[in-house]
Amino acid sequence: MAISVPPTSPPSPSEPPADAAAAATERDRLSAALRSGSSRSASALATRIRALDHATARLRGDHAETPDDARMQTLVAINESIGRLQALGSTAAVIEAAPEELCRSCGFSRAMLSRVHGSVWVPEVLYTAPEAPDMPEFRDYVDVVEIPLEHMLLETDLVRRRIPVYVKDPQNDNRTFREIIQIADVRSYAAAPIMPTRRVIGFLHADRRGQDRPVGPEDRDSMWAFAEHFGLLFERMILVERLERQRQEINATLMRAADAVNALCEEELELARHEHPAEARGHAHPSSRPSALSSLLSAREREVLELVASGATNTVVAEQLVISQGTVKSHVKRILRKLHVANRAEAVARYLQLLRLEEGPR
Missing domain, CATH: 3.30.450.40 (GAF domain)
Incomplete structure (x- = not known):
């Protein structure tokens, strides 16, 4: 003969056992019900077991940490x-x-x-x-x-x-x-x-x-x-980082192109008769070669550098060549870049070195 479940109302999750003693009592009641094997109370037993689980977790600590x-x-x-x-x-x-x-x-x-x-x-x-x-x-x-x-x-x-x-x-x-x-x-x-x-x-x-x-x-x-x-x-x-390097390289290329265009626009007009390239080649000495300065700098840039080497300021250079100070600055910037130097002093030193190489031993 099956033993019936004790006539106690199933506790809900909102009404858990108040303390550990109450939880232990409820656990004993559920154990007795499970041993009875009564199939008529399966749903009620499941509800009470879930409620007991929730209550036990809360009694162990409201903030008990789970794996999740x-x-x-x-x-x-x-x-x-x-x-x-x-x-x-x-x-x-x-x-x-x-x-x-x-x-x-x-x-x-x-x-x-x-x-x-x-x-x-x-x-x-x-x-x-x-x-x-x-x-x-x-x-x-x-x-x-x-x-x-x-x-x-x-x-x-x-x-x-x-x-x-x-x-x-x-x-x-x-x-x-x-x-x-x-x-x-x-x-x-x-x-x-x-x-x-x-x-x-x-x-x-x-x-x-x-x-x-x-x-x-x-x-x-x-x-x-x-x-x-x-x-x-x-x-x-x-x-x-790669995009930033590309941006810098593109900016440098555009600046060089802008400098070249500015140089063309600022080149002074000269009232002079220029020989045809073929005639110039015919009159040149077969062994003659352009100097290092001529291959590096334009005629105007050489003029600017000569004045800078003599100690002239941008204002003096502008007055001597009858150009604006902004044009002088542009020329100086291109000269520094072409000679691979960082400032005017290094440019003058490089210029004097190239001059000595052109003149050769005395």
Whole structure:
């Protein structure tokens, strides 16, 4: 004969047991009901079990953290870290700061960023959090080592498969690079590829040295999220830097073109009879060649430079040549560029040097 469920009304989530004793009493009642095997009360039992679960969670702590809560907090921290990296403004600074941000957002105590150069793995930046013991021998090792990406090496598999990994026991795992594992005294770690495109350009490695718990699968997943965001940020910053270099080169080209046009427009008219090029070639000595100054500077630019070399200011040069001071400045700017010098003094020194070469030994 089946034992009936005790005649108590099922508590709802809004009316949970008030304390631990009430929860224990309710748990005993539910145990008795389950042992009775009464099928007529299955729905009521399910409702009471759910209510007891909610009540127990609240009694343990209203703010008890669930795995989903921890995961969400880590993702928020990763987003904040990526924002701080983006604010740095240069790829060099981002590479330097990435391992520290990985530790800060994902809870690691030690992290390393490496680059992949052909078939070689090259550690670049190592960060050790204050709570982790510093290992100078490991830091010195990272500064000089280059590791071949050989067959069966775990990092080689990262390049090939393009997915993150976590290693529970690296000391006894044949896939790890034993030398770096022993020097760093790694007990467990996670690694993820950095790949802005489909090609892996680097790695992130991290562990929890100095902490109570080892690296686990959840750390691997957090690192993967960080590596993906970091790869996208790095690609964007590289493109921005390349565009900036192109902009500067285009601006320099346009400025040179503008200077050339200005030179044509400002060239003084001369009332002189010019020989035909063929006639000039016929009268020239076969062995004669244009001087270095003539090949570098126009006639007007030589006149300006001669006056500058004599100590004349822009105002004096303008008066002597009957041109504006703005035209003199334009000529001086082109002279500096053509002679590859930074200022007027260097231009005069270069001019005197070329003059001595033209005159030859006396």
